[in-house]
Amino acid sequence: MPPTGNHPAIHGTAGPAVAFCPSEYRELREERRLAHLWSAYGGRAVTTPESTGRQGRAPEAGAPPQEPPTLTAEPANTPPPPPAAFRPAGKRPRIWAASALLLLLVALAVQALRPLPAPTLSLSADATYTFEGSSPSLPWPTEGQGWMSVAGLGTMDRFGEQNPVPIGSVAKAMTAYVILREHPLQPGADGPSVTVDAKAQKEGGYDAAGESTLNTVKENDRLSLKDALSALMIPSANNIARLLARWDSGSEEAFAGKMNAAARRLGMDRTTYTDPSGLKETTVSTAEDQVKLGNELVKIKALTDITRLPQWKDPSGRTWRNFNSLVPFDNAIGIKTGSTTKAGGNLLFAATRKTGRQTVTVVGAILGQHRAPVIDTVNAVSKKVMAAARNALQERALMDKGTVVGHVDDGLGGRTPVVTSEPVSVVGWTGLTAKLKLGNGGTAIPHTAPAGKRVGVLSIGDGTGSAVEVPVELRRDLGQPGTAARLTRLG
Secondary structure: OOOOOOOHHHHOOOOOOOOOOHHHHHHHHHHHHHHHHHHHOOOOOOOOOOOOOOOOOOOOOOOOOOOOOOOOOOOOOOOOOOOOOOOOOOHHHHHHHHHHHHHHHHHHHHHHHOOOOOOEEEEOOOOEEEOOOOOOOOOOOOOOEEEEEEOOOEEEEEEOOOOOEEOHHHHHHHHHHHHHHHOOOOOOOOOOEEEOOHHHHHHHHHHHHOOOOOOOOOOOOEEEHHHHHHHHHOOOOHHHHHHHHHHHHOOHHHHHHHHHHHHHHOOOOOOEOOOOOOOOOOOEEOHHHHHHHHHHHOOOHHHHHHHOOOEEEOOOOOEEEOOOOOOOHHHEEEEEEEEEOOOEEEEEEEEEEEEOOEEEEEEEEEEEEOOOOHHHHHHHHHHHHHHHHHHHOEEEEEEOOOOEEEEEEOOOOOEEEEEEOOOEEEEEOOOOEEEEEEEOOOOOOOOOEOOOOEEEEEEEEOOOOEEEEEEEEEOOOEOOOOHHHHHOOOO
């Protein structure tokens, strides 16, 4: 039952008793509760389902009790709402475009700063030239085996089965080759000294038994390398061959190992050396293999200056005759004779021929001549073959000066033509197919150069060597690749 009279819960002070109807009492209580909520929530407004004034009507009898008022404002310390789960759709394309532009600028900078590729030479002229006609047939002997080539151009002719046979003192050609690889000698120079040991002096006396020796040397004599090579190649001194082997390698066996290693490098696959002099019959080779060696020996002027001599005077003053009687006739330049009872007469020979503007070298070998006297026989048949080979050579005009033969490729699509700096002619024989090759001559091609700058060499030969070399030069200025080519390069 609601309070009546003086009730402090209603008025807060004593006073006369006032009678309230139930509806008025409920309205008063509701106002006080709302006032308390206003104060608790910082003075923010609250609402009730009805007006907060006292004009509301009392609920009808039997009506269910009213729900408490609902707050329509949040407290002042309510945290802010969470950020949206996705950015607005319009911002994302702009970010992507900016990122793509940045990546593009970085890529262009990298492209522009990359080192330029090295320029290269490419041949645009025909890669081969063939001399019309059938190949020459040289006047070979009726026994043994032979091979004839032109240095840098290839094989002209051959005969006989190329089976390994004893070669006698022709082996000394390899001895000279190994010595000069280990101890290079300039043309005209004497080179280092070689001290004669007791064994070389003793073996000098083997001439009494038929060996070729230098019998004028004594222990502790000092021979220049040039004199030692002269004794090796002209009187074919076995004792000096063995002395050079010991001087270079410490033993003859070790030196023979070097000889065989050199043979493998030169592609002399059917050659075996067992001693530096060739006296042993186990030292064997073929005419083809010896020509491979001869093509290397004719490049060594210090050696051909010796082998082209018809005679040589040793340090004691004694004169020795060259067993190769082809020199000095018909521009013959040696190279080495060799004979034993089993080997017969053998000769590795060479000669030069000037044809027009070009000078070429023919290199041949004939082995296994047994008609006595064998050295005279092999000299005679070799002379005929050498003369026929020289006569078979001919010169053909190939290009005029200023002919475009290729171009410099800058590696990025730019090409600058190169031309011959002089007329080009090629020496060969009927049936020969010569190969043309364009190279830089061992010098790097610049990125920029004026017209007329020499940048390479046109070579004509067999593909492994050349008999003709002509410089080539730029037809117009060579410039660096342009900006567009730099930025769009792929490699």
